[in-house]
Amino acid sequence: MGGELLAPAAAAPEDVVLRWEGEEVVAVRLPGLGDDSLDRIVEGLERVHGPLAALDRRTKQDLVRQLEARGAFTVRHGVETVAAALGVSRFTVYNYLRHVNEQRAKER
Template identity: 70%
Template sequence: MSGAEGAARAEFIAAVTPLVDAIGGELLAPEQARDDDVVLSWAGGPVAAVRLPLLSESLDHILGELARQHGRPLAELDRRTKQQVVRRLETRGAFALRHGVETVAAALGVSRFTVYNYLNRSTNC
């Protein structure tokens, strides 16, 4: 591989890294890919592989990212902000996962009933 090819591959990996981080994935060398990994190609050849997280890990990753964005644990947010978090999670499909409501309720420090109320409020607004 020439220096220009190496630089182009490094730029490609730098470009996809924020996306992989956002989904909670893991970047690997292409030769480390398993059957369920996604191999990324660039300029005619494999550059990297992405190991996708389990769906349950994805929700935990999203909750962690939301806490980082707000600068504190989600349980410490005010009611209105918790409602906004629930709406964001709903648009991301968090409640389609088994135990999604329970997981979100625990992270927010509220009951499942409260999460359902927040969901109903968002559909009635």
Template identity: 70%
Template sequence: MTAAGGDPSVASFVAAVKPLVDAMGGEMLPPDRAGVDDVVLSWEGEDVVAVRLPQLADSLDRILAALERKRGMPLAELDRKAKQEVVRILEARGAFSVRHGVETVASALGVSRFTVYNYINAQEEKRARGREGGSGVKPS
């Protein structure tokens, strides 16, 4: 993707946005090729690049691959505590709102859906204890 007219400030803008678009799994296009669901970015009043965002299901696969790269090993080889942390991260990023999200994550972690739900529930209980002051005693 090259900047329109070779303007250095536009090229710098596009270069600055590229790592974010790549991290999201998006695609950069010339603005005249933008579709109705694409996001057109402007610089100094001129449309300079369109961003095509990935489908949610593709995003989950991309997030799982990034977590695997970050950890330096297949997610299925992580210990239980690390798998729970992965589930916490994925829950915070909305992974379980995607259709078949729990199944996809369970497969990547090498655990059952039931285990993923247990990890999610454990996180919810931990948050609830934090809201109650962390005493571990439930109010009556």
């Protein structure tokens, strides 16, 4: 898969922390996306959440945060793909990304 292993203390919210007998032992950071992977991730989100356009604003912001952490917006037309799936404009996705970055800066 090409993931990266990290100490649990270095894990970001989007990383997967593995536990053994109740103790955190390692974190796994998944690699960035390929062009076709974004469509599959969006389809997976729709299976979990139902129609993404019907979600509330806070949930959409959280999904944008998760997608940004996985590299969704480094893919060509990533913003457009996500905007269409969420039923919002590209401008709204950029606002959600700005919100994500502001929250991240507050956490530091």
